[in-house]
Amino acid sequence: MKIAVCVKQVPASSVPMDETQGVLMRSMAGGTINPWDLHAIEAALQVAEQTGGTVTAISMGPASAEQTVRVALAMGANKGVLLCDNAFAGADVYATAFTLSQGLSILGNFDLIVCGQQTTDGDTSQLPFSLATQMGIPAIGWVKKIETITESAITAKQELSSGTQRVTCPYPCLLAVGQGDPQPRIPTLKNKLRAKNASVEIIGLQGMPQKEETLYGLCVSPTRVVKVYENNIQGKKEPLKLSSQQAAACLLKEWEDAQNA
Amino acid sequence: MKTENIMPQYQSFLSDESQLSGYSNDIVFASNINDICDILKQVNKEGNTVTVQGARTGVVGGAVPQGGLVLNLSKMNQIRDKTQNEKSSILRVQAGVTLEQIEEAANADNLFFAPNPTEPTATIGGIFASNALGPNSLFYGASSTHIQALSWITPKGERWALARGDYRFKANKCLLPDGTEIVIPADLQHSPVKIFDESMDLIDFLAGSEGALGLAAEFELRLLPLPKEIWGVVYFFSKPEQASAFAKKLFEWNNNEHHAALTAAEFYDQGVLELIDASRQDCTLLKALPPFPANVSTAIYTELFGDDSDLLEEALMQHLDYFSDVGGKEENTWAESGFSSIRRFRELRHAIPSLLNEMVTPGLKNQEKRWETDFSGSPEMFDDFLKTYNQALSDFGLKGLIYGHVLQNKMHLALLPETTEQQSICKDLVYEISQWVMQNDGFLITENGIGLLKQSLVHDFMPPMVWAAIEKIRLHFDPNKTMKYPRKVE
Numbered sequence: 154m155k156i157a158v159c160v161k162q163v164p165a166s167s168v169p170m171d172e173t174q175g176v177l178m179r180s181m182a183g184g185t186i187n188p189w190d191l192h193a194i195e196a197a198l199q200v201a202e203q204t205g206g207t208v209t210a211i212s213m214g215p216a217s218a219e220q221t222v223r224v225a226l227a228m229g230a231n232k233g234v235l236l237c238d239n240a241f242a243g244a245d246v247y248a249t250a251f252t253l254s255q256g257l258s259i260l261g262n263f264d265l266i267v268c269g270q271q272t273t274d275g276d277t278s279q280l281p282f283s284l285a286t287q288m289g290i291p292a293i294g295w296v297k298k299i300e301t302i303t304e305s306a307i308t309a310k311q312e313l314s315s316g317t318q319r320v321t322c323p324y325p326c327l328l329a330v331g332q333g334d335p336q337p338r339i340p341t342l343k344n345k346l347r348a349k350n351a352s353v354e355i356i357g358l359q360g361m362p363q364k365e366e367t368l369y370g371l372c373v374s375p376t377r378v379v380k381v382y383e384n385n386i387q388g389k390k391e392p393l394k395l396s397s398q399q400a401a402a403c404l405l406k407e408w409e410d411a412q413n414a
Numbered sequence: 415m416k417t418e419n420i421m422p423q424y425q426s427f428l429s430d431e432s433q434l435s436g437y438s439n440d441i442v443f444a445s446n447i448n449d450i451c452d453i454l455k456q457v458n459k460e461g462n463t464v465t466v467q468g469a470r471t472g473v474v475g476g477a478v479p480q481g482g483l484v485l486n487l488s489k490m491n492q493i494r495d496k497t498q499n500e501k502s503s504i505l506r507v508q509a510g511v512t513l514e515q516i517e518e519a520a521n522a523d524n525l526f527f528a529p530n531p532t533e534p535t536a537t538i539g540g541i542f543a544s545n546a547l548g549p550n551s552l553f554y555g556a557s558s559t560h561i562q563a564l565s566w567i568t569p570k571g572e573r574w575a576l577a578r579g580d581y582r583f584k585a586n587k588c589l590l591p592d593g594t595e596i597v598i599p600a601d602l603q604h605s606p607v608k609i610f611d612e613s614m615d616l617i618d619f620l621a622g623s624e625g626a627l628g629l630a631a632e633f634e635l636r637l638l639p640l641p642k643e644i645w646g647v648v649y650f651f652s653k654p655e656q657a658s659a660f661a662k663k664l665f666e667w668n669n670n671e672h673h674a675a676l677t678a679a680e681f682y683d684q685g686v687l688e689l690i691d692a693s694r695q696d697c698t699l700l701k702a703l704p705p706f707p708a709n710v711s712t713a714i715y716t717e718l719f720g721d722d723s724d725l726l727e728e729a730l731m732q733h734l735d736y737f738s739d740v741g742g743k744e745e746n747t748w749a750e751s752g753f754s755s756i757r758r759f760r761e762l763r764h765a766i767p768s769l770l771n772e773m774v775t776p777g778l779k780n781q782e783k784r785w786e787t788d789f790s791g792s793p794e795m796f797d798d799f800l801k802t803y804n805q806a807l808s809d810f811g812l813k814g815l816i817y818g819h820v821l822q823n824k825m826h827l828a829l830l831p832e833t834t835e836q837q838s839i840c841k842d843l844v845y846e847i848s849q850w851v852m853q854n855d856g857f858l859i860t861e862n863g864i865g866l867l868k869q870s871l872v873h874d875f876m877p878p879m880v881w882a883a884i885e886k887i888r889l890h891f892d893p894n895k896t897m898k899y900p901r902k903v904e
């Protein structure tokens with residue numbers, strides 16, 4: 154099975170913002186791998202180990218994001234690719250997903266693409282779905298566990314706010330994984346040393362199938378970051394004091410409302 | 415600054431991480447050197463005694479008062495300044511500044527405080543007073559050697575400015591800032607606790623004195639540039655003999671000059687790995703770790719620092735060869751590089767004493783719930799020490815954990831009695847090993863101090879002439895016996 158895992162460099166500390174451009178000044182904060190992506194790499198490696206497949210780690214980012222790709226190589230990925238070009242800079246979710254879809258399309262036909270469910274900087278949780286949409290493949294989000302892998306499809310358990318759900322998808326498809334078990338492996342010494350010296354393939358605008366600069370980066374990004382702030386939700390939750398009958402009636406009503414909605 | 419009643423709001427200041435509990439009515443929080451001097455002068459006038467406290471993270475009860483006044487320095491937590499030139503970087507801090515504050519201030523300029531005795535909330539005063547040894551002491555030595563200067567307050571409340579090199583012992587004598595000469599009695603060489611080395615700096619002599627000879631109020635700490643490359647590697651072994659054989663190879667390697675520095679080598683026995691596994695669910699840090707490789711029983715954690723990436727890589731490859739020579743499997747290693755990435759390995763190491771501190775067997779008296787020793791001996795003998803600990807555990811049928819600085823032969827043996835009968839056996843075991851350690855020119859106490867917890871052990875193995883020698887030194891510094899500790903337990 155041919156598997157791709159998308160990884161992103163995120164700021165190691167909080168990021169200042171360029172107010173005029175409405176973009177985050179990531180270079181000022183030092184980089185590290187998005188922690189959610191470590192779970193994506195682990196999931197991809199486990200699928201590859203079970204199926205005898207290969208894992209390609211791909212990232213879009215500045216030259217320093219090569220280190221992020223090396224993290225995946227150290228954990229056991231077979232190949233690393235960085236999509237890097239000034240033209241890609243300032244990309245929002247839509248533009249990033251477009252760039253990744255372009256990069257993935259020239260690397261071959263992947264049966265499975267694995268992403269972290271979200272990042273610690275953008276936090277939108279939208280990239281995996283935007284990528285799947287642009288590639289025209291189905292996606293399973295909020296994956297808690299991969300349950301079965303057959304030759305034609307993969308079954309995963311999703312964790313949703315309303316409960317858990319089991320979904321089966323035929324290949325090619327995309328999984329967006331959460332931060333639960335299994336915990337990401339720690340590289341072995343040999344892999345870590347190997348990754349340090351391994352070559353990471355760099356693909357720029359000229360290597361992409363679509364070469365018009367105007368299709369990438371800030372100029373095609375419909376979203377603008379206006380302000381970065383911590384969402385300080387301080388809603389006070391009053392505990393309800395109900396008898397068991399009242400509580401049961403309450404729950405029943407909520408369930409009926411949900412059914413009718 | 416005013417003296418306050420301990421009860422009710424300061425009750426927790428009667429205890430520390432040893433879980434021992436003491437007694438006292440009064441506490442005072444000093445905010446600067448003048449406060450300390452005034453308090454000590456007052457205490458001398460009243461004929462009272464003083465127990466000095468930092469953050470009370472000490473594990474032997476050194477900060478637990480036995481009456482008198484509690485003098486707490488945790489509010490003296492100001493970082494004064496940082497001076498940097500080509501030769502050195504110095505951080506000036508008050509005694510109550512914590513290891514975490516020091517690291518933060520140092521790391522901001524790509525520097526670090528090498529001793530790293532791991533507990534982030536410990537104060538530099540407490541670290542100095544117990545001469546704490548972190549894993550990196552393998553390469554960087556004891557904490558005190560990274561102290562360039564300090565303000566020492568004598569038990570009478572006088573201030574001494576001590577700069578490294580200004581006051582040194584010659585043979586067994588040292589001229590002190592007050593013009594008196596301290597003479598170290600020859601009998602001290604028979605001490606089961608290492609106190610004195612010839613040509614020692616006075617700063618190093620005062621380190622580890624546990625608030626008995628006065629107190630340290632301000633420090634000038636020497637910071638070092640962060641090395642360009644930092645690696646942490648955990649090697650897991652299926653058999654303990656493999657770990658010993660690997661440690662022997664590392665020991666030999668470390669005896670030669672290299673461009674990469676082996677800065678830590680920590681041993682974890684099977685009990686430690688089991689304790690970590692059993693605690694995973696309750697501890698966020700441990701929960702985030704993947705499971706240990708299957709069928710492993712022992713581990714050795716190493717850190718390598720260097721500025722040349724290729725040479726450091728060479729050293730790592732050499733260690734990996736040693737690991738396979740002793741039968742280790744390559745997949746049974748964990749490796750990380752970079753200061754922030756190895757942090758979780760350091761936190762794993764730190765979790766061991768933390769978890770042990772939290773373990774209380776219901777029904778057992780606090781003082782005896784756990785026996786933890788930190789014997790040490792000549793580094794070449796680490797394997798003999800390990801074998802002796804394991805043999806004693808099996809002879810006595812007790813559960814124990816062994817961990818610590820293996821290449822320095824400074825390992826901890828923690829005993830976990832589950833019944834009252836086992837408690838008394840623990841004591842027998844500790845005494846039996848103590849005897850063996852003394853016969854082999856080792857030391858009974860190395861790392862965390864004597865405190866209250868280990869007084870009886872020291873007392874039982876301390877020849878009377880050594881006690882007399884210590885008493886003589888103590889009286890030279892503290893003729894009015896103002897400082898609470900240590901004293902002979904009758």
Ligand SMILES: Cc1cc2nc3c(=O)[nH]c(=O)nc-3n(C[C@H](O)[C@H](O)[C@H](O)COP(=O)(O)OP(=O)(O)OC[C@H]3O[C@@H](n4cnc5c(N)ncnc54)[C@H](O)[C@@H]3O)c2cc1C
Pocket residue numbers: 430431465466467468469470471472473475476477487509531532533535536537538539540541542543544545546547548549624625626628629630631764767768771861862865
């Ligand atoms: C989880 C954990 C892990 C640890 N790991 C290590 C380790 O790896 N290596 C190691 O060596 N230690 C370790 N320690 C112990 C550590 O050494 C102590 O916590 C620390 O040195 C004491 O600092 P403190 O500020 O808490 O001092 P306190 O506990 O408050 O006091 C300790 C002793 O120092 C005296 N004292 C305090 N401040 C001063 C001062 N300014 N002047 C003179 N005397 C003073 C006190 O009277 C007392 O005798 C660990 C502790 C914990 C809890």
